[in-house]
Amino acid sequence: MLRKPWAKVPVWLLSLTPACWLAWRAYHNDLTANPIEYITHFTGDWAIRFVVITLAITPLRKLLKLPDLIKFRRLLGLFAFFYGTLHFLTWFGLDKFFDIHEILADFAKRRFITMGLLTFLSMIPLAVTSTTGWIRRLGGKRWQRLHKLIYVTGIAAVIHYYWLVKSDIRLPLLYGTLVGLLLLYRIVTQSLARKAKSTPTPKRAAQTA
């Protein structure tokens, strides 16, 4: 079913649902007493969720033996960038109202903002080079190395969240644990792969085939 041509449609619709729900609430003036704060938190929540979902694709492909999940990784990663951009623009435009002076003051003072900017910046090259054209231009190996930036995104997003909460650290810890596990998966599989490569066994010729 994952290979059907329409398989991406439900994923698109589900991914757009949070944005639609937010627009619905905005239309009905139901954005709480502090709308800018609400929109910022809402878009931030979904940005980090999509980062986690995107990071989960590769482990799920291997563990569930569903290689076709790769079809959806770019789509989900770009939605992380979409919500991240909304989140950034809400802060930049609505909160700071494009006031460069205030924005610079924020960077100097609020380190969680600096971490947020780092998170957002790390996503830009990923979004720009997400197309097959760019995979060709960079070559598969270089493209793969660049896209390891998503690990930076995941870690920076968690730190950004952890540094901004007042006392209730449960959600930042949850995302931290998820990102941690998803990165641990890569550490484990990559070190096992390296071990397999460096161990000369008679079976190796058959393995690499």
Added chain:
Amino acid sequence: MLIKKPADIRHSEVTPKHVYLNRRNFLAGIPAAFLGARELLSPSARALAGAKLATAGKSKLSIDEKANSYQEVSTYNNYYEFGTQKDEPAKNSQNFKSSPWTVSVEGYVAKPRKFSLEEIMAIAPLEERVCRHRCVEGWSIVVPWIGYSLSELLKKVEPTNKATFVAFETYWDRKQMPLATPDRAGIPLPYVEGLRLDEAMHPLAMLSFGMFGETLPPQDGAPVRLTVPWKYGFKSIKSIVKIKLVGSMPPTTWNITNAHEYGFYSNVNPKVDHPRWSQASERRLGEFRRRPTLMFNGYGDQVASLYEGMDLKKNY
């Protein structure tokens, strides 16, 4: 006595409950008809049917600024015992029993005693006082509180010369507040606060029993709370059960939680930043652009003298 005792009111005078609960829909007019269904379901319209609180008039200490709406003040709250999200206290405190209530006044006072809610409300004439309220997080509101200066209560119980600080404690009960555990709330409980005696005796420090012409809804600190408008909002402790006159600086919950970020004095000060964010500006709920934060939340003329000679950066 400004509040009618139950015996004074005939049963036939009592407003039918459904009319009373939906009164704001009538007040709001035609546009509300479209929102009517939603308003009926929203926490502020429905459950927080506070009783009307008659006042002796407007306080001379009121500021001349537009108050926020009842909706804003009653649906955007920090009351971690009922949940740490802004909309949770209104949702989770619907069944909070604020009557009967006892406030115990103890410590270095000549006349320690327990007050029932009726007794403590009767100590001085209730006035409506419009005050600024600035949260340490960077948002602010203007609220028409109803109450009287804390000094009236303190004068009545006569602090002895050993008393140099006033300590306060909030109600804490796992049955009525199932989310009120230290790890769910992120802070140690019960919630405690404190003021220096001269701060507590300042006329601006207020015991509040109501807002917007009615008794307090649970999420705003029913039935009695502190209003210390020149300090960050977390010092305006809610649902007070104990007031104790003590001889040394008492523990305060946010200082215990994170001493590096929250001090004892916590005066609103645009020049002293929170370690993780600037305090130079704030968002007044309902406004789009942020506004500059005022020294002592705009009450500098009245309270600055309390802190003459103090390094407010050190004593944050």
